[in-house]
Amino acid sequence: MTVNGTTYDRDVEPRTLLVHFLREELGLTGTHVGCDTSYCGACTVIVDGRSVKSCTYLAVAADGADVRTVEGVATDGELHPVQEGFWERHGLQCGFCTPGMIMSSVALLEQNPDPGEGEIRHAIEGNLCRCTGYHNIVRAVEYAAAKMRGEEPPAPDWEVPS
Amino acid sequence: MSTTSVLGGVVRRKEDPALIRGEGLYVDDIKLPGELAAAFVRSPFAHARIMSIDASAATAMDGVHAVYTADDVRHLGPVLAQVAVGTLRPPLADGAVHHIGEAVAMVVADDRYIAQDAVDAIFVEYEPLPAVVDLKAAAADEVQAHEGVSNVLLAWSGQDWWPGVTDELPDAKPVIEEAKARDDTVTVSLEMVNQRLIPTAIEPRAVLANWHAGYGSFELWSSTQIPHALAGAIAKIFGLPSNKVRVVAPEVGGGFGLKLNIYPDEILCCFASQRLGKPVRWTETRREAPASSIQGRGWVGTATIVGTRDGEILGYELDAICDMGAYSQNFTVAIPLLGLFVAPGQYNIPTAYTLTCVVTNTPTTDAYRGAGRPEAAYYLERVVDRYAREIGMDPAEVRKKNFWQPDQFPATTAVGLTMDSGNYAANLDALLEKADYEGMKARRDAARADGRLVGIGLSTYVEVCGFGPSALAGLGFSWSEYGQPAAFNGSGVVRVNPDGSCTVIIGTGPSGQGHETTWAQIVSDQLGIELDQIEVLHGDTAESPFGVGTFGSRSLAVDGTATFEASARVKDKAAAIAAHLLEAAPEDIRFADGGAHVAGSPDKTVSWPEIATSAYQPHTLPEGMEGGLESTAVFSPGNATWPFGSHLALVEVDPDTGNVEILEYWAMDDCGNVVNPMIVDGQIHGGIAQGIGQAMFEAAIYDDDGNLLSSSLMDYPIPTAADLPSFRLDRTTTPTDVNPLGVKGIGEAGTIGSAQTIVNAVVDALEPLGVEHVDMPLRPRNVWQAINGARG
Amino acid sequence: MYPRKFDYTAPQTIADAVAVLAADEGAKVMAGGMSLLPLMKMRLLSPATIVDIGRIDGLDRIEDRGDHIAIGALVRHAETAASDLVRVHAPALAQAASLTGDVQVRNKGTTCGSLAHADIAADQTAAVIALGATMVANGPGGTREIAAADFFVDTLTSALAPDEILTEVRIPKGGSGSAYDKLGRRGGRSDYAVAGAAAWVDKPNGTITAARVAVTGIGTKPMLVDAVGAALVGTDGSPEAIAAAAEHATEGVTLLEDLYGSEEYKAHLAKVYAARALTAALGD
Structure with a gap:
């Protein structure tokens, strides 16, 4: 399979989950495991253009697929606008859900460049965060969406020091 | 102690660049050569004797290195608890199991897949015993959770729990009884459940232990606070x-x-590593987490208010049974005590309380965000609302009428503790104005006239945090049971390195609170060193000063203050060095823009690298000055801190389904001075979300046999983005004089203020139907049952 | 968390897949895996062989076949939800697919996989029943057709034989409207259905000539409630007629209590959502 542009050819046990393949075999530990029932979304990656939960995906079934993980989102060291949005709008605290949250947000904005708040909230419904109450995650995605459209991001909630 | 103001400024977090790139290293991301993986055999019974354990098939499996049972680890003793009241947990169940999911045997194997295969191959024979789950049944002691041991551990009550302080309190009970007997008063009571919760950090706990035989030392990575x-x-x-x-x-x-606990898996991975001579890892699965980590809350109790018909509260009683689970761990029985500390809330009212701690055949309860204080705020603020309705007075007015007044601080409450500062009415007024409370009421009333079920919920709260005072060490506020008999001091090292960069090392254990950023701001504000030249280290006991950890909204008020004081000392020394270099008087030295200058002579400057070079080349220093440029400070506050606030929600209930929608959520919190408003708001957001989670979604549900019915995130629904609104926050600022920063603490405030705000709103929405209370969680089924019951 | 060992095969044709299933009692079909893998990770289910049908050509299409549309075994929930064909001819199914799981689940899980799994609280099950769909099963003896109303036998049990694969679901065109609505476990429409209902109606000239309502989440299986449709036929579909018909929403249903609802509550919700689905179906 191809992961973040690099092709890998490995033999794995059929029962190896994609998330464990990424983490243990390729050392890409940015993709996290937070549950066992496909609920938390910490393991979200993009396979062939679609966001999926890599904990509910056999590595063998991804043979030949194009996989993108959080490590592959920035280009040439430049943060992706979604990453920038999370930083600028305090869209993360402990950071554990963040890679999955970023991947879902990237996938959303690739399909819908101008989502409303409700659309953003539904798009990240499959990604649980216990720290932020999602408030600033929504702001982060709004920031990124504006940036990607070439617009000025909405002002932050807090006062900007002059 | 003087109160200075740290200028609150938003800066982007220093923590984030690694985390948003997926480069943050959590325990499960750290790999050691030759490491093995552990997994546990867990009990399918809540209470049973272990008759036999057959691990022969597992031991014979390829890739399995060891299977351990109680016989192998009994010598390690029980898992240490700081407040060691009740039965302590054996590392592996010894002879009997006392809750579902209790660890019975440990497998160590080449990897976690094989370890789980081996777990499946271990056969344990049990003889089931009667289990006790219901709290009233447990308190009645008819079935004992541990054979031959009373379920009742203790009751926090009256005047006797803190000798020397509470024994001098007036007994509130006769005052309250007298008020009840008057014919011009009303008495209202609510029996309510504050349900058990599974805390559910998104990172499951993880441990990696490595014994170095040659050094005779352990290295232990753990996702610990x-x-x-x-x-x-x-x-x-x-x-x-x-x-x-x-x-x-x-x-x-x-x-x-x-x-915030010492866990058996941490001990057992160390044990296994020592035995096997290899690193041993264990990563919790979500499915085992309800039993392998602590749970929170779990009270059933009655709150009673007696007051006049014009809103003067004459007495408050709280009588609750609190679920400790099967074993006592770190603070278990002290959690209700923390609730008791804030039982009277913002009110100057006689308060009587009995919090009975009982053992059940369920996993241990301990500190979950707020830890006792959300429960206390819930009981009080629900019954205050009930009282307001009974006398037909606006809930905001009733509250204001009974508040402590600003000029009464420091205020010694009905439970004997002294609150540092407060300005409650101003805070509530600010909220009501900001949220347009009068307009909101008009909108609610208009909706009601259309037959819609719309309600407003209000709650105030006081938190006690920033532990804490050295004098509380004897009450359990110390790590003495862990061989570290230090009070809950703060600590911090500030070191200016020879190149002029600055390293700050703190004894906290953050898990997302942004300490690196906030502490860098404090030091930068003092020393004028740019934020990107300051590195903040934490969480490594080999490099940091002894630290208590991060919990109870304590880090900034206690450890932050220590760092502030350390940086002040570094500043004093640096000023002396700069004065020497600039041939000026130390008192004329000012720090800004990456260096020092002489007041009034902005051209006479010396940079931090120059100051540092001098500090590390002692021959250039003033006569007699020691080389180096660093300081370690330990701060012991004279009191806890007492943040407070008011929350307000507008909700709508679907009468056909009982579905609750939060239309608006407003919060006005006061945590004293603020260092980074962005981070503080983030803490409140998350806290509110967890309070709403309790109010609307979450419940650890055990059946009568002690089986957990909500064992995965499928059946333990924590809020998602789609379930919550955006929050509208603002703050008032009432500094404390307990520390020189004037800061209080904000980690738990949102959780303490929010659950009852939602319940009050939903009950208000159902007011036209005559509903007086609905127990949490306000899942549609529970709300509909209340509606249906009221309609008869 | 960590599945037991199994053999894995990814055949290229339906015939090859069926042959594996027929030869191996412990074999299980996997399409998206969103229902199967969680059970395997929790070791509640441990097939000896996984037959991954994901590499079989031609199953990933939604086709217009004149009098019906056909949804192949590999069509994802998200594709069902977004398909113009489905939205026009089977809006109840498009809505149910859009309310299944979350974005990532909808990107990987398949409509046919969800139907074959026969979860009692799934969404699209009710929709295909109300739409009068036909399920196409491939087995060693060739293909057979099963009416959706007969497909769901019991909790997590469909009419498929162990060696059969659900390769397609066919939905007849026609009727004047259909809709699906539900109450989710976290309230609103999120998560599995506490109760849900799908409705299909035909109202050619102001009078309802045919109607079908199916319920999900409330009982031992998703099912067609004939009495609701029967009560509507001949009426004008007025709110009163809908309310009267919805009263029958639990007839023949074996109610099942769970953490999210008592039998009484679920029975009540069945009526509420039958009425809501009918109202929406008649709305367009």
Whole structure:
């Protein structure tokens, strides 16, 4: 399979989950495991253009697929606008859900460049965060969406020091 | 102590660049050569005798290195608890199991897949015993959770729990009884459940232990909030001095109290590593987490108010049974005590209380975000609302009428503790104005006239945090049981390196609170060193000063203050060096823009690298000055801090389904001075979300046999983005004089203020139907049952 | 968390897949895996062989076949939800697919996989029943057709034989409207259905000539409630007629209590959502 542009050819046990393949075999530990029932979304990656939960995906079934993980989102060291949005709008605290949250947000904005708040909230419904109450995650995605459209991001909630 | 103001400024977090790139290292991301993986056989019964354990098939499997049972680990003793009241947990169940999911045997194998295969191959024979789950049944002691041992551990009550302080309190009980007997008063009571919760940090706990036989030392990576306590506990258990145990808490993916504990898996991975001579890892699965980590809340009780018909509260009673679970761990029985500390809330009212701690055949409860204080605020603020309705007075007015007044601080409350500062009416008024409370009421009333079920909920709260005072060490506010008999001091090292950069090392154990950023701001504000030249280290007991950890909204008020004081000392020394270099008087030296200058002579400057160079080349220093440029400070506050606030929600209930929608959520919190408003708001957001989670969604549900019915996230629904509104926050600022920063603490406030705000709103929405209370969680079924019951 | 060992095969044709299933009692079909893998990770289910049908050509299409549309075994929930064909001819199914799981689940899980799994609280099950769909099963003896109303036998049990694969679901065109609505476990429409209902109606000239309502989440299986449709036929579909018909929403249903609802509550919700689905179906 191809992961973040690099092709890998490995033999794995059929029962190896994609998330464990990424983490243990390729050392890409940015993709996290937070549950066992496909609920938390910490393991979200993009396979062939679609966001999926890599904990509910056999590595063998991804043979030949194009996989993108959080490590592959920035280009040439430049943060992706979604990453920038999370930083600028305090869209993360402990950071554990963040890679999955970023991947879902990237996938959303690739399909819908101008989502409303409700659309953003539904798009990240499959990604649980216990720290932020999602408030600033929504702001982060709004920031990124504006940036990607070439617009000025909405002002932050807090006062900007002059 | 003087109160200075730290200028609150928003800066982007220093923590984030690694985390948003997926480069943050959590325990499960750290790999050691040759490491093995552990897994546990867990009990399918809540209460049973273990008749036999057959691990022969598992032991024979390829890739399995060891299977351990109680016989192998009994010598380690029980898992240490700081407040060691009740039965302590054996590392592996010894002869009997006392809750579902209790660890019975440990497998160590080449990897976690094989370890789980081996778990499946271990056969345990049990003889089931009657289990006790219901709290009233437990208190009645008819079935005992541990055979032959009373379920009732203790009751926090009356005047006798803190000798020397509470024994001098007036007894509130006769005052309250007298008020009840008057014919011009009303008495209202509500029996309510504050349900058990599974804390659910998104990072499951993880442990990696490595014994170095040659050095005679352990390295232990753990997703813990209390690295130094853990190092002390491991050292004590294995008979080592604490400096032979290095605990590292790297990135920690959320804590919320569940990582504020010494856990058997931490001990057992150390044990296995020592036995096998290899690193041993264990990573919790979500499915086992309800039993392998602590749970929170779990009270059933009655709150009663007696007051006049014009809103004067004459007395408040809280009588609750609190679920400790099967074993006592770190603070277990002290959690209700924390609730008791704030039982009277913002009100100057006689208060009587009995909080009975009982054992059940369920997993241990301990600190979960708020830890006792959300429960206390819930009971009080629900019954205050009930009282307001009974006398037909606006809930905001009733509250204001009974508040402590600003000129009464420091205020000694009905439970004997002294609150530092408060300005409650101003805070509530600010909220009501900001949220347009009058307009909101008009909108609610208009909706009601259309037959819609719309309601407004209000709650105020007081938090006690920033522990804490050295004098409380005897009440359990110390890590003495873990061989570290230090009070809950703060600590911080500020070191200016020879190149002029600055390293700050703190004894906290953050899990997302942004300490690196906030502490860098404090030091930068003092020294004028740019933020990007300041590195903040934490979580490694080998490099940091002894630290208590991060919990109870304590880090900034206590450890932040220590760092502030250390930086002040560095500043004094640097000023003396700069004065020497600039041939000026130290008192004329000012720090800004990456260096020092002489007041009034902005051209006479010396940079931090120049000051540092001099500090590390002592021949250039003033006569007699020691080389180096660093300071370690320990801060012991004279009191806890007492944040407060008011929350307001507008909700709508679907009468056909009982579905609750939060239309608006407003919060006005006061945590004293604020260092980084962005981070403080983030803490409140998350806290509110967890309070709403309790109010609307979450419940650890055990059946009468002690089986957990909500064992995965499928059946333990924590809020998603789609379930919550955006929050509208603002703050008032009432500094404390307990520390020179004037800061209080904000980690738990949102949770303490929110659950009852939602319940009050929903009950208000159902008011036209005559509903007086609905127990949490306000899942549609519960709300509909209330509606249906009221309609008859 | 960590599945037991199994053999894995990814055949290229339906015939090859069926042959594996027929030869191996412990074999289980996997399409998206969103229902199967969680059970395997929790070791509640441990097939000896996984037959991954994901590499079989031609199953990933939604086709217009004149009098019906056909949804292949590999069509994802997200594709069902977004398909113009489905939205026009089977809006109840498009809505149910859009309310299944979350974005990532909808990107990987398949409509046919969800139907074959026969979860009692799934969404699209009710929709295909109300739409009068036909399920196409491939087995060693060739293909057979099963009416959707007969497909769901019991909790997590469909009419498929162990060696059969659900390769397609066919939905007849026609009727004047259909809709699906539900109450989710976290309230609103999120998560599995506490109760849900799908409705299909035909109202050619102001009078309802045919109607079908199916319920999900409330009982031992998703099912067609004939009495609701029967009560509507001949009426004008007025709110009163809908309310009267919805009263029958639990007839023949074996109610099942769970953490999210008592039998009484679920029975009540069945009526509420039958009425809501009918109202929406008649709305367009």
